[in-house]
Amino acid sequence: MTRPSEVKPREGDQPGTPYSAFQEGAILPEMRFSITPEINDEYLAAIDEQDAECYVLDGRKVCAPNVLSVYLLAVLYRRYPPIQGIVVYDQLWRWHNPIFADETTEIVAKGKVTEKFERRGRKWLRFAAEFERADGKPIASAQHTLNLPE
Amino acid sequence: MEKKIKMTQAIIDQYGAINGDNDTIHYDADLASRRGFRGTLAHGLNIMGYAAGLAARRYGADWYTKGELYTKWIAPVCPGDNLTVSLRDDGEIEGKVDQGITMVGHARLAEQ
Numbered sequence: 001m002t003r004p005s006e007v008k009p010r011e012g013d014q015p016g017t018p019y020s021a022f023q024e025g026a027i028l029p030e031m032r033f034s035i036t037p038e039i040n041d042e043y044l045a046a047i048d049e050q051d052a053e054c055y056v057l058d059g060r061k062v063c064a065p066n067v068l069s070v071y072l073l074a075v076l077y078r079r080y081p082p083i084q085g086i087v088v089y090d091q092l093w094r095w096h097n098p099i100f101a102d103e104t105t106e107i108v109a110k111g112k113v114t115e116k117f118e119r120r121g122r123k124w125l126r127f128a129a130e131f132e133r134a135d136g137k138p139i140a141s142a143q144h145t146l147n148l149p150e
Numbered sequence: 151m152e153k154k155i156k157m158t159q160a161i162i163d164q165y166g167a168i169n170g171d172n173d174t175i176h177y178d179a180d181l182a183s184r185r186g187f188r189g190t191l192a193h194g195l196n197i198m199g200y201a202a203g204l205a206a207r208r209y210g211a212d213w214y215t216k217g218e219l220y221t222k223w224i225a226p227v228c229p230g231d232n233l234t235v236s237l238r239d240d241g242e243i244e245g246k247v248d249q250g251i252t253m254v255g256h257a258r259l260a261e262q
Contacts, residue, residue, distance in 0.1 A: 005170030012172055039168075046165045047199030048155065054206045057214050065214055066202040069195045070169045084174060088194040090222035094260055098214040 001104070002033035008074035009081040016083025019123045019148050028075050028111035028127065032134075035063060035105045043067045061101040066093065068107075068131055068140055075111040075129045076144075085149035089124070096138040106134035114143070123148045151204045152236040157192050157247075159229045165196040182228075188249075189228035197227055197235065197245050197253050204237040205257035212259050221255035 040063040044050045047064070055062050069091070073082075099105050111129035118124065125148055131140040155161070162176055174181050175191050182190045198221045206213050221243060227233050231247040237257055238244075245253030 003170060004168065008170045010170065010172035011174070042168050043199075046161075046168045047196060047203060048153075049199070049203045049206075052203060052206070054203075054210065057211045062214055064199075064202065064206065065217065066199055066219070069198065073171075082173075086173070088223055090220065090255075091195070091198065093217075093219045095214055095217040095219075 001036040001039055003039070004070045004074060007031055007033050007071065007078070009077045011082045011084050011086075014081050017080040018083070019125075019150070022080060022113060022116050022125055022148075024113055024116040026079065026113040028079050028113065028129070031071075031075055031078055031109045033071060033107055033109070035067060035099050035107060037101055037103075040064065040067055040099075040101050043070060055101065057098050063099040063101045065095040065099065065140060067099070068142070069093070071107075071109065072129060072142055072144060075109050076113075076127050083149065087147040089145040089147050091145070092143045094141045096140060097133075099139060107139065108132050108134055123150070151208060152234055153200050153204060155200065155233045155235070157227050157229055157231045157233050159190060161196070162190060162192050162229065165193050169193060169195065187226055187228065189230065192227040192229075192231075192233075194221070194223040194253070197221075197223070197233070198255075200233075200235040201237060201243045201245070201253070201255065201257060204235065208237060208257070209259055216259040217257070218260045219255070219257050221253055223253050225250060225252040227252050
């Protein structure tokens with residue numbers, strides 16, 4: 001089991017990344033973690049879905065696909081440790097294949113900084129990430145836009 | 151479809167425990183107040199999770215292989231807020247508190 005806190009640098013734990021250090025096109029290194037039934041259960045409870053009966057595919061329990069969202073920022077933060085004051089702006093997810101909830105699934109995530117721009121006097125960063133099973137089967141794609149402090 | 155949540159600091163803390171962050175704006179009410187907010191801020195991804203739950207009910211098995219979820223956060227959700235997250239028939243998502251709209255987006259099945 002990999003808790004997000006095990007792979008995600010936390011604000012204040014190390015010197016954070018100033019805006020000037022982010023590089024458009026930067027590759028975000030591969031990150032491996034595992035989704036377990038316990039992690040899925042804890043995530044479902046956190047979004048008040050613990051009693052939901054909809055997480056089934058062909059008779060088999062599946063994870064909430066958005067359980068991956070608690071790992072997404074780790075893809076960025078492992079290369080660019082966070083500072084306080086980062087604000088999430090938007091997020092796009094596409095799910096490709098399920099994560100089953102009755103087993104441990106090894107996940108490999110990787111990403112890229114796709115845009116860095118200033119608009120209306122504010123500083124922005126957009127990155128993309130891909131999540132695959134360890135055998136290469138695609139699970140999800142994500143794009144995330146953040147507003148970064150000065 | 152809609153989901154109603156009375157936001158509390160306990161909900162924010164519970165989400166923070168699984169999210170693994172240490173962003174003080176979610177946990178320090180005095181700091182949040184000094185920065186001009188009504189209170190600590192619920193995690194945007196927590197609010198997104200409520201919308202995703204509605205989409206899982208709407209689309210069933212297809213959601214896990216063709217689902218597309220987009221959310222944009224436009225205003226904060228704070229402890230004490232009465233949050234309603236809705237998913238319309240056309241897939242549009244809205245999150246709303248008494249002060250106004252906090253999140254927009256969509257949940258659809260991707261074209262194959």
